Amino acid sequence: MSQDRLTRGEKSRITRLRRHLLDWYALEGRDFPWRSDRASAYERICVEVLLQRTRAETVAGIYPSFFGKFPSWTALAAASVEQLEDVIRPIGLWRRRAASIKALATYAAGRDGVFPAGEGELSQVPAVGQYLANAILLFGHGEARPLVDVNMARLLERYLRPRRLADIRHDPWLQEACHWLVVCDDPVRVNWAALDYAAKVCRSRYPGCADCKLRVRCNWGRGGGGWSIA
Structure with a gap:
């Protein structure tokens, strides 16, 4: 089977x-205001823009x-x-974030807050890349979409195997694993x-393998961290 596709065994392991x-x-999950049942799709999509390259705790500080x-x-x-x-x-990077969120808001406000439901159309929306498109489809349209970042990638790669391509956005195996x-x-x-497991247990530095119940099934944990994953 191609290295760019999930195997049947990998699908079963991801289900577990x-x-x-x-x-x-x-x-053990973390508590943030945008995770409240009262939070709107608008709030959750905006937060995903603010969270880019910023700690969630920092964004929580400006949320109110x-x-x-x-x-x-x-x-x-x-x-x-x-x-x-x-x-x-x-929270830093304020000029870039302000420009991005302003462009996104201008688009959304002109359409009563409704975003396209197709990837092709979303790719034409200002400030929307793969990650934010998935966030819009997840929070705005209720689709099962992964918020693929370095944290989710690290968790799945350690658990299963390293990806082949450097850019997580374009590695077909990793994208399929995250979707599954x-x-x-x-x-x-x-x-x-x-996200929380990667932040609290499967950390980039000093991962908590000793206390991780997945260790017996995790390729990286069983091998003592035999390869480097950020």
């Missing part, structure tokens, strides 16, 4: 991984002020870039569980 992540998340001032796509689109920069400044992980009744919770 999903069950473990959900059980673990129910007890950001959504207090900009409670909707319309309010966000009406704000000046300078106003956005002032609110976003504490979240295809279930609660893809949002699985995404959050994978």
Whole structure:
């Protein structure tokens, strides 16, 4: 079988991984305001822009002020870039984030907050790349889409095997593995569980293999970390 496709055995192992992540998340998952049942799709999509290259705890710090001032796509689109920069400044990269979220809000406000449901159309939306497109489909349209970042990639690669291509966006095996992980009744919770497990247990530096119940099934854990994965 091609190295670019999941094997039947890998699919079975990912299914077991999903069950473990959900059980673990129910007890150990982190609590952030955008994970509340009261959080809207608007809030969750905006947060994904703010979270890029920033710790979740840092974004949580500006969450009340950001959504207090900009409670909707319309309010966000009406704000000046300078106003956005002032609110976003504490989390860093404020100029780039302000420009991206302003462009996204302007598009959404002109369409009553409704984004396209197709990947091709989403690729034409300002500030939307693969990751944000998946976030829009996940939170805005209820599709089972993975939020593929270095954390989810690290978890799956350690558990199964390293990807072949350097860019996680274009590695077909990794993309299929991430999609298989979240295809279930609660893809949002699985995404959050994978992110939290990577942050708290399967860390980039000093992974908690000794306390990880997946170690007996994890290729990286059983091999003592035989290859380098960020």
